[in-house]
Amino acid sequence: MFRSTSGTRRVTLVLVALLLSALLVLPTQSQRLLQHIGVPLAPIVTLPIEALAALDRSLRDMWEGYVALHEVHEENLRLRREIELLQHQNGRLQEAASASQRLTALLEFKGRARSQTVAAQVIGRETTNWYRAVVVNKGDVDGVRVEMGVITPAGVVGRVVKTTRSASMVLLVTDPNNAITGLIQRTRDEGIVEGTAQGLARVKYLPLLSTVRAGDRVVTSGLTGGFPRGLPIGVITSIDKMEGDLFQSGDIVPDADLTRLEEVVIITAPREEADWDAASLQTQPPQQRKP
Amino acid sequence: MKRLLYLTLVFGLVPIQTTVLSHVSVGGIRPDLCLVAAILVGFFTGVREGFLLGLAMGFVQDLFSAGVLWLNLVTKGSVGFLGGVAGRYVANATTLTALAGILGLSLMSGTVFLLTVGPAGFRDASFAVRAVLLPQAMWDAALGAGLYWLLAKRVRRQRAILEGPTGLGSLIR
Numbered sequence: 001m002f003r004s005t006s007g008t009r010r011v012t013l014v015l016v017a018l019l020l021s022a023l024l025v026l027p028t029q030s031q032r033l034l035q036h037i038g039v040p041l042a043p044i045v046t047l048p049i050e051a052l053a054a055l056d057r058s059l060r061d062m063w064e065g066y067v068a069l070h071e072v073h074e075e076n077l078r079l080r081r082e083i084e085l086l087q088h089q090n091g092r093l094q095e096a097a098s099a100s101q102r103l104t105a106l107l108e109f110k111g112r113a114r115s116q117t118v119a120a121q122v123i124g125r126e127t128t129n130w131y132r133a134v135v136v137n138k139g140d141v142d143g144v145r146v147e148m149g150v151i152t153p154a155g156v157v158g159r160v161v162k163t164t165r166s167a168s169m170v171l172l173v174t175d176p177n178n179a180i181t182g183l184i185q186r187t188r189d190e191g192i193v194e195g196t197a198q199g200l201a202r203v204k205y206l207p208l209l210s211t212v213r214a215g216d217r218v219v220t221s222g223l224t225g226g227f228p229r230g231l232p233i234g235v236i237t238s239i240d241k242m243e244g245d246l247f248q249s250g251d252i253v254p255d256a257d258l259t260r261l262e263e264v265v266i267i268t269a270p271r272e273e274a275d276w277d278a279a280s281l282q283t284q285p286p287q288q289r290k291p
Numbered sequence: 292m293k294r295l296l297y298l299t300l301v302f303g304l305v306p307i308q309t310t311v312l313s314h315v316s317v318g319g320i321r322p323d324l325c326l327v328a329a330i331l332v333g334f335f336t337g338v339r340e341g342f343l344l345g346l347a348m349g350f351v352q353d354l355f356s357a358g359v360l361w362l363n364l365v366t367k368g369s370v371g372f373l374g375g376v377a378g379r380y381v382a383n384a385t386t387l388t389a390l391a392g393i394l395g396l397s398l399m400s401g402t403v404f405l406l407t408v409g410p411a412g413f414r415d416a417s418f419a420v421r422a423v424l425l426p427q428a429m430w431d432a433a434l435g436a437g438l439y440w441l442l443a444k445r446v447r448r449q450r451a452i453l454e455g456p457t458g459l460g461s462l463i464r
Contacts, residue, residue, distance in 0.1 A: 009339065016346070020368070023361040034350070034360040042354050048306035049355070056311050124309030126357055129320050129423050130404045133357035135309055161357050171357045179409070197418045279340075 042139075042164030049167070050137060053123040065090075082145035105153045106263055113270040116269035118142050120150075122261045123167070132175040132195065133158070134261055139166045155255030156180065156233045157264050159226055168266075172258050173233065174199050182233055183221040186213050190221050193233055193252065201234055201252040208248055214238055218252055218273075226267050295338075300328050301347045305355055320423060322430035325352050326400060329367045330393055331438055333374025334384075335446065341378075345371025362407055366400040373399075386440045393435035396430035 023030040106119055120142075124135035138144050140163050150157040150170045158178060162169040171178050174195040182193040182203050189210040191203040203218055216236045222229030234252040241248040304324045311319045325348040333341020349367030353360045377384075377392055401424040405416065 013339070013342075016342070016368075020365060023365065031360050034353070034364075038350070038354045038360070042352060044302055045305050045355065048303065049309055052306050052310040055316075123308070124355070126314055127305055127308045127325075127352045127355050128323065128363065128404065129356065129359040129427050134354055162354075164354060167355070169357050170354065175357070177357070197422070251446050291424055 020058065030208075039165060044164050046137075046139075046167045049124050049135065050264050066273065067097075095276050102263060106265060108153075116267070118144060118266045118268055120168075120264050120266055122264060127168070131177065132172040132199065132258075133161070134170050134172065136168050136170055136264060136266070137273045138165065138266060139163050139168050141165055143268050144168045144266055145268075147233075149220075150264050151227075151231055151267065152234070152256045152261070152264055154257065156220060156227065157256050157258065157261065160266065162165050170264070173254055173256075174258055180227065180233065181221040181223045182218045183229070184210070184236075185217040185219050187212050188218070190223070191218075191249070193218060201254055202249055203236065203252055204249040208241070208246060208251060212239060212248070212250060213237065214250070216250075228267070297332075297344055297347075300332070301351055302343065304328060304348060305351050308352070309355055311389035317430070318426060320426040320430060322417075323397070323400075323427065323433045324434075325349065325363070325367055327393065327431055328436040329371035330374035330396055330435060331442065333371040333376075333440075334378035334389075334392075335442060336375075337378065338372055338375030338402065341371030342368055343371070345369070345374075357464035358404075358408065363403065366403050370396045370400055374387060381441055384443075386436050387442070389439035389443075390432045390436035393439075394428050397431040398424065401427060 022148060023034075072272045118138050120136040120138040122134045123137045124157070126133040136150070144160060144163050146163060147159055148160045156173055158170045158172040158175070159180070160168050161171045172179065172195065173193065176195045176197055178195050180193045182191050183189070184191070184203075185212055187207050189212060193201055193203050193217075196202050206212055214236055218233045218236060220227040220229060220231040220233060232255045234254040236250040237253055239248060239250040308321070308324050312324070315321065324346075329341055329345035331347060332344050345367035346364055349363035349365070350360075351365065352363040356363060373396055374392075381388060381392075405419055405424060
């Protein structure tokens, strides 16, 4: 494949070495260049990702609807076949009902939200183990841009950090590289919500005199990033108040179940009307977590 | 045939990595297919192919990663290159040698990630080493050694056929 003379080979290697040096020396410019190169390549990879995600979903449905139920049907062959068939159908119907329920909630949520939003499906996870991020099936052509906020009816999911033509990377709120301004709902104190290495979130830089305590809800403050004010982020589980510290901080359990994301909403225009109906959001049942 | 295989690796491994590979994760850690592929291609076919294929796979991986656009490109290119160097200079490689080599290269690549992601993210470096760096290196080494064993067996068989009465084995050396 790469047959060439030794002179050409040397020139190629020198050029590649120069390119790599340029990447390290000029990170911003090289990001732009690489982004341009990636534009035609990304859709080629997005298609198999979507196909594999669909295959994965259907195989999981089959597993849950058939194999998992198979152990129950040991008593009678005839009954087993009958029950198997019914359970298989039931499993598929339940999956359809569950999907319909989720999508209805998403549609209702989109209707209530006065900002412009785009619904997207999670089609994959981050390619490395170093970031907590997901791939969604909406990109540049759908109006998705970097820094836009991503939510579910249960709460904040994260923000868009990279886009291609037809897909985007969403950095989850539990990633240590993510930072969102948060507000303690009861005390109205502001802080910064960051992910932790352990996969949870933490609200930092809370005033030392704040009466914040475990059980308090944290919502978006709307000051920075792609989120309007009042979206639920999570619940504080513990507070760290060390003697001599200038601030206090607290651990948060996110409201959205980030391990089982399937559909999300991307806020494409958060600042048009930042008066989300926070109260009605609170009445929404949290996304169900499976054990 | 070789081109088709390389294209499949470049455009096929990342979709697998982002979707179905989460089913084989242990404690949330998955092996890095592109890293293993770059090392093995380098080892079996040479420095240049390992390096260029590593660059290509790393770039595609970067497009679907939350990190900067050069991190995987540089690390995968480097491990492909080093895999090729190992293939050229290591005589009588065994599965155990491959396991140790891939473990070392994965640790090296992970350290670059740790140093790059570290200042903004994992402040507790020892936690990152225990939770991500070491488990991933072990995963990569185990998978890579298994694949090496299969590939080496195949190469040996082909060599034996060619070295038979015709003595064509010299062609693939």
